[in-house]
Amino acid sequence: MxxxxxxxxxxxxxxxxTETFYIKALIDTLSEEIGLKLTEKEVEKYAGLIYTEKLKRIFEERKVKADPYELAEKSRRKFLCMVRGRxxxxxxxxxxxxxxxxxxxxxxxxxxxxxxxxxxxxxxxxxxxxxxxxxxxxxxxxxxxxxxxxxxxxxxxxxxxxxxxxxxxxxxxxxxxxxxxxxxxxxxxxxxxxxxxxxxxxxxxxxxxxxxxxxxxx
CATH class of the missing domain: 3.40.50.1000 (HAD superfamily/HAD-like)
Structure with a gap:
């Protein structure tokens, strides 16, 4: 062995x-930008994927037409604001x-x-x-x-x-x-x-x- x-x-x-902040930043961004409401439990199943990949899967499963790259960048900026110092x-x-x-x-x-x-x-x-x-x-x-x-x-x-x-x-x-x-x-x-x-x-x-x-x- x-x-x-x-x-x-x-x-x-x-x-x-940090995972909690990643999830909250994504949920808030989707709600504010395109009106898509998700729960923490719904987002948790995509753990381990970067924002872009998370969003691609979310949009595909829910038949949403939106730019995953733009929303990923907005989620990242929100995440950094949330997590810094915490x-x-x-x-x-x-x-x-x-x-x-x-x-x-x-x-x-x-x-x-x-x-x-x-x-x-x-x-x-x-x-x-x-x-x-x-x-x-x-x-x-x-x-x-x-x-x-x-x-x-x-x-x-x-x-x-x-x-x-x-x-x-x-x-x-x-x-x-x-x-x-x-x-x-x-x-x-x-x-x-x-x-x-x-x-x-x-x-x-x-x-x-x-x-x-x-x-x-x-």
Whole structure:
């Protein structure tokens, strides 16, 4: 069995509370701009996709004719206004990172968010210099669920995919990790079907539930 040498973190919804702001910004933008009313639960199922892809699917499913690119940009601007100065690490994240760091495990951050958002999160949470590799939206041609983001992080770390564990919270992120040949721990959203997490190697309700020995024994 391969030795686990690296842990790769998704960002939104795993490390920080930004997912709530992403959802609210999108809901508010659609309501204000085109009068489309969506609930938080309706938007949650698109977790792990960037705004443009979320909107394409929403418009296709609801037969809406609108520009997903324009509305994605407006949603991003609204998100940045909402989230600046309000970013917090989710419970258990700092403790897990410190434990992994002390054990000598390499750390990577792999996000579909834009570089400016990732940099803001790192700055506001005091995690500058913690990660050995960082992959953002601008670094890859193919976003999650394609394996490219996690494979790039593995290459940057100089660690084989089978020696990596990914912590994710979306079906697209889990698919990305597993397609890259990595183990995956999924943070379960109680509002989504448990079948969304069928590919994951381990399910938990919170990062607080992840122990160092759980990771090493995967």
């Amino acid at each position: 391969p030795t686990i040498r690296a842990v790769l973190f998704d960002m939104d919804g795993v490390m920080v509370n 970013i917090k690490l989710l419970p258990g994240v700092r403790e897990l990172i410190e434990g992994l760091f002390s054990y000598g495990i390499k750390l990577a951050l792999v996000s579909s968010s834009r570089k400016n958002v990732v940099e803001m999160v790192i700055r506001e949470t005091g995690l500058k210099g913690v990660f050995d590799a960082i992959v953002t939206q601008e670094d890859v041609k193919h976003l999650k669920p394609h394996p490219e983001p996690y494979l790039l992080a593995s290459k940057m770390l100089k660690i084989r995919p089978e020696e990596c564990v990914v912590i994710e919270d979306s079906v697209h992120g889990i698919s990305s990790a597993k397609s890259a040949g990595m183990k995956c721990i999924a943070i379960v959203n109680p509002n989504l079907p448990i079948s969304n997490y069928s590919e994951a190697d381990m399910l938990v309700r919170s990062v607080r539930k992840i122990k160092l020995e759980d990771i090493l024994n995967l």
